[in-house]
Amino acid sequence: MSTGTSINLKVEKTKNSKLSQIDFNNLPFGQTFSDHMFVCDYKDGKWQTPQIIPYQNISLDPAAKIFHYGQSVFEGMKAYKDDQDQIWLFRPLENQKRINISSERLAMPAFPKNYFMEGLETLLKIDKEWIPQTPGSSLYIRPFIFATGVGFHASPADEYKFIIACAPSGPYFSGNVKVLIEEKYSRSANGGVGFAKAGGNYAGQFYPTELAVKKGYHQVIWTDDNTHEYIEEAGAMNIFVRIGDTLITSPTSDRILDGVTRKSILDIAKDENIPVEVRKFTVTELVEASKNGTLKEMFGAGTAAVVSPISLFGHKGENYELPEIENSYASRFKKRITDIQYNRAEDKFGWRYLVK
């Protein structure tokens, strides 16, 4: 175990592995789950003994506050396996920190770092065979916390459950992504919970996204709720554009998730001497750049989607195509990040984390 003091982790292994049922060459995203899960309950004001148990249903009182008041936060991480069968994580402490930032905003208790890391690493070693080695695949890891305490009073719960579950997964998107820049609906408010990975942020995006999908797009790009002029982020990705040779992304704020992939791309860009501007930018600017030919690239960045090139954006009934670019920034960033993740290249940033 590589972090912190050892915790009193109880382990109960499954007698019926589902591993043989999985087709690793044909993995959907996040639809099949590994044999075990890490579970820890919060009650009487503290986190109780953590456990690793066979993946199984959870039994909850119908008055548990998760059903009523949306008290839940989550993280998204991936485990990668290299040629020597070693297990790697990518900047896991960023996720460990971020889940507590999310929890604080939702009035939920922080989860201790050593519980998080030791629980995660032990789980990965037990479910090691579930980490795919097929190209583009990985083990998607989902830490999450939700309110189990009961009551119809609209106030924070007094009991919670922390779980880590894992799903061997293929790519999140198949192919290039077409996006619609949103003009009516919004993802988050100033002073709201947009910067947190709170469950409720996602449910609110489904309906506008379904409307966009009906029009032939894959994703919505969220804009500020006041003017719908400023480009913010996508459902599960931060957004970058390249105008001329300059890489532009919006600063994070209380409306925008501080993505690990975004942060990493900014560091790589600096390392590669790519000119970067972290600043607010508008739809108008994008449309103009598209019209005068300076808009070279647009891509999303996130753990699930890695780096996903955008081929087209729609706005006010018009579609704007992105050109096809040789040696694009998106392809360069994707290669550098995944080479680090799968232990195929030097890791000068110290982002790779060996589970041993």
Add this chain to the structure above:
Amino acid sequence: MSTGTSINLKVEKTKNSKLSQIDFNNLPFGQTFSDHMFVCDYKDGKWQTPQIIPYQNISLDPAAKIFHYGQSVFEGMKAYKDDQDQIWLFRPLENQKRINISSERLAMPAFPKNYFMEGLETLLKIDKEWIPQTPGSSLYIRPFIFATGVGFHASPADEYKFIIACAPSGPYFSGNVKVLIEEKYSRSANGGVGFAKAGGNYAGQFYPTELAVKKGYHQVIWTDDNTHEYIEEAGAMNIFVRIGDTLITSPTSDRILDGVTRKSILDIAKDENIPVEVRKFTVTELVEASKNGTLKEMFGAGTAAVVSPISLFGHKGENYELPEIENSYASRFKKRITDIQYNRAEDKFGWRYLVK
């Protein structure tokens, strides 16, 4: 049964009633639950056979989307019992309609009206003894729907569960309410889900409310997320103020819940020839009215809180006290509404609904 075509409702009664354990003279709000619940599952694209079963735990896959993406909506209603042991509801069709408005915004399937009404009425008749007759008490009714379908892909679930659970309850607030007008945090965005009774809207309010409670207030009054100048609503109540003799409340919008109590108060005010203005109003206006003595009343209105007078509001480090008023609007509205609810007075609006 008073509504629609009859549904194929299965009923299984409890063998162990918890009724004798309840102290009806000492009821908290929403903390003890009646013997039965109404349950209906959505799968394969349709709602399955509804059931009434003993109140019991629910078993869910850890990947059920309720835990991850906050897909849940709810309603809040009350059942009242009169001197002749008759059961009454207050404008139940408003809640039946509203839950479907909420569901649509969260990309969840509508729940059929006849299922809702027949399920609710049958449940109330079975759990009739759970409806308190002690003054100020009622049976709080909680219809709710949440995503049971599984997967870590951020998209709507394919399976849902609809439940109605009930809690014999005393008053939501004890005594007058002190509120803090929010200057930093927000409840909802333009184009967001604020008008829906979506679980996630409530979790986001807990942290700012806890900060306000630490400063000695009970509730936060939400303002618009852009300027924090316009008064919107409270956590579970719409807000009214009285300046001079004029009753003022904010218009509903996509940020504000269209409350049944609010609507009813507007009708009663009209009936009583009280001058009403439904318009946006600002904190500045309130502060000025407080300073020049024209701010006479401020109160919250909601099913749980009924009509709750506000005794003080805080803003930018100052506290503003509301005067004590004889024959206040709040007390008049509260009396008229509760007299209708408990079948103590004429119901000229046709709001009362007999469960027979």
